[in-house]
Amino acid sequence: MSDPKTKKVKLSGTSATRLPHKVLIDLYGRMRSIRAFEDKIHDSFLNGLVYGTTHLCQGQEAVSAGAIAPLIDGDYLTYTYRGHGQCIARGMDMEAAFAEVFGRSTGVSGGLGGSMHLTDMDLGLIGSFAIVGAGLPVAAGAAMTCQYEEKGNVAMTFFGDGSTNIGAFHETMNLAVVWNLPLLFICENNLYGEYSPILSTTPYEDIARRAEAYAMPSDIVDGNDAQAVYEVVSRHVERARRGGGPGFIECKTYRYKGHSRSDPAKYRTDEELASWMEKDPLKQMVKLLMENKILTQKEIEAIDQEISAHTDMAAKNAAEAPFPTEKSLLDETYATTPLKNFG
Numbered sequence: 001m002s003d004p005k006t007k008k009v010k011l012s013g014t015s016a017t018r019l020p021h022k023v024l025i026d027l028y029g030r031m032r033s034i035r036a037f038e039d040k041i042h043d044s045f046l047n048g049l050v051y052g053t054t055h056l057c058q059g060q061e062a063v064s065a066g067a068i069a070p071l072i073d074g075d076y077l078t079y080t081y082r083g084h085g086q087c088i089a090r091g092m093d094m095e096a097a098f099a100e101v102f103g104r105s106t107g108v109s110g111g112l113g114g115s116m117h118l119t120d121m122d123l124g125l126i127g128s129f130a131i132v133g134a135g136l137p138v139a140a141g142a143a144m145t146c147q148y149e150e151k152g153n154v155a156m157t158f159f160g161d162g163s164t165n166i167g168a169f170h171e172t173m174n175l176a177v178v179w180n181l182p183l184l185f186i187c188e189n190n191l192y193g194e195y196s197p198i199l200s201t202t203p204y205e206d207i208a209r210r211a212e213a214y215a216m217p218s219d220i221v222d223g224n225d226a227q228a229v230y231e232v233v234s235r236h237v238e239r240a241r242r243g244g245g246p247g248f249i250e251c252k253t254y255r256y257k258g259h260s261r262s263d264p265a266k267y268r269t270d271e272e273l274a275s276w277m278e279k280d281p282l283k284q285m286v287k288l289l290m291e292n293k294i295l296t297q298k299e300i301e302a303i304d305q306e307i308s309a310h311t312d313m314a315a316k317n318a319a320e321a322p323f324p325t326e327k328s329l330l331d332e333t334y335a336t337t338p339l340k341n342f343g
């Protein structure tokens with residue numbers, strides 16, 4: 001059984017590079033792409049292009065970038081309604097992602113799912129879940145597949161602080177340890193579940209304490225520091241690939257926007273928001289890259305412009321794509337291939 005020790009990582013203020021330069025540049029690119037995607041979704045919502053609501057993740061980019069960069073082909077991911085960042089960090093085609101959110105037939109789910117259903121089986125992006133906690137047991141199933149196939153793959157599940165009060169979370173934590181599953185639990189602790197501050201629903205702020213109850217190795221990391229997230233998650237991923245079982249990583253972070261597009265987030269102060277924006281994950285990485293002379297300001301601006309142009313083009317093309325036909329609405333409702341081994 002695994003070592004239950006929780007190791008706290010020093011929060012914020014990193015000024016030294018500990019990873020190869022190309023990894024840091026890659027992390028910056030992934031974060032910039034997520035920010036560009038989410039900002040564009042925000043504008044598109046205001047322009048009436050988004051059907052239903054949407055849950056944005058600006059402020060939380062370092063968690064997705066840092067946790068997903070160590071993954072390889074064949075690994076699986078589950079995530080929540082606030083899951084655009086994970087999909088973009090994993091390399092989902094941006095135009096198909098926009099098209100899905102805009103309800104177009106060229107979307108990753110044929111335009112039938114929308115913002116809360118970005119998936120891509122080829123990338124191991126097996127599901128975003130609107131039901132709080134529902135992605136965790138599914139990820140445990142994916143981890144069992146990895147264990148059975150013995151190819152060294154892992155499953156990773158992203159969830160919020162609020163999800164850790166749900167029964168499915170506790171059942172999955174327990175089984176993951178008992179079955180020694182190659183499953184990484186990535187908790188995005190953004191201090192709120194919908195409109196409720198964490199301490200009004202949960203007895204403490206350090207969610208990693210919950211891992212101790214299941215004898216699962218865990219870490220707490222600054223979720224706005226992509227380098228730190230990458231390092232800590234990599235260690236857990238490598239252990240899981242070698243058959244060392246699950247790991248729990250709590251990432252302390254913050255969402256800039258309200259819970260969903262209908263939420264003006266009046267339950268928190270301007271000062272609190274401003275203090276987190278000071279610790280913006282992209283700003284921190286720009287500082288790291290420039291202070292360590294890895295990239296010049298000009299080079300960073302060039303990356304930003306390239307990503308911005310790509311994002312604009314992807315959104316434009318997606319908005320010009322056709323809507324699904326009425327007939328296609330039922331296409332994916334029932335399985336058309338008979339299941340093997342069932343009568």
Ligand SMILES: Cc1ncc(C[n+]2csc(CCOP(=O)(O)OP(=O)(O)O)c2C)c(N)n1
Nearest residue numbers: 082130131132160161162163190192193194
């Ligand atoms: C089982 C269930 N209960 C309640 C809800 C309503 N709901 C949607 S999101 C949410 C808050 C979840 O907070 P957290 O897990 O911290 O994730 P965050 O939104 O902060 O990323 C709630 C209560 C739901 N979707 N599913």
Ligand SMILES: [Mg+2]
Nearest residue numbers: 160161192193
């Ligand atoms: Mg939360």
